Amino acid sequence: MTSPAVVLIGPPGAGKSTVGALLAERLGVAYRDTDADIVETAGRPIAEIFIDxxxxxxxxxxxxxVRDALDGHPGVLALGGGAILDExxxxLLTGLPVVFLDVQLADAVKRVGLDAPRPLxxxxxxxxxxxxxxxxxxLYTEVARAVIATGERTPEQVVEAILDALELRQAAGDAPQAAHREEQA
Structure with a gap:
């Protein structure tokens, strides 16, 4: 079984898609979104599935x-906002590097607007x-190894916070701080 490098969870507007793609690029791994997997498999938008x-x-x-992605995706994985409702x-998320992207309502509204096709x-x-x-x-905090507040942060700053929280700097190709200091001495 291959586990994801990072699993992102959070509500609509938290930035899971944007941050996930940037984080995957930074780590040199693939990005996957379970909502996109559902749309591809079902052949229709999530809002239509809810309605019909x-x-x-x-x-x-x-x-x-989610089960399929957790079992075979070694990169960055973003889960739909409600995936954590399932016990x-x-x-399955126990012991994995799960990051809860915490966002306040005002920031979520600015990012996606709440008039987007979100059935709930x-x-x-x-x-x-x-x-x-x-x-x-x-439920988000129960499964998260790290909670990152996204308010007033750019997606790049959120990626930096995730790398720090999960101690993934070397995986991201960043030189360890001690080695960096030695080079400057």
Missing amino acids: QGEPHFRDLERTA GTRK LAVNPRKQWRELMERRRP
Whole structure:
């Protein structure tokens, strides 16, 4: 079994896709998003799956996509915002380098707007987002090895914070600080 180098979790607007792609590039590994896997497998957008077949069907697809990705993707993996709702998924994340990208509502709105096609946020998106986070925040923090606040940080700064939190600087091709100092002496 090949495990991901980093697993990113968090709510809509946290920056999982943007940060994930940058982090993968920095680490020299592939990037994968389970939401994209679901869209590819189902052949339709997630919003349509929710509307036509319901959230339980989508969660079944998500559970399978997450399990498959965790089992065979050695790069950076971004999970859909609700993937952690499944107890089995949370168990699979145990011991992995999971990073919760924590974002506040105001920042999420700035990044993606809450009028985007996000089925769980369709009616009164700000209120729905707050309620969603009340339910999910404890689950995100339960499985996370590191929690990175994304507010007022650029995606590049978030990547730096992840590298520091997971001690991945050498994997990213960064010289260790001690060796760097010796060269300057």
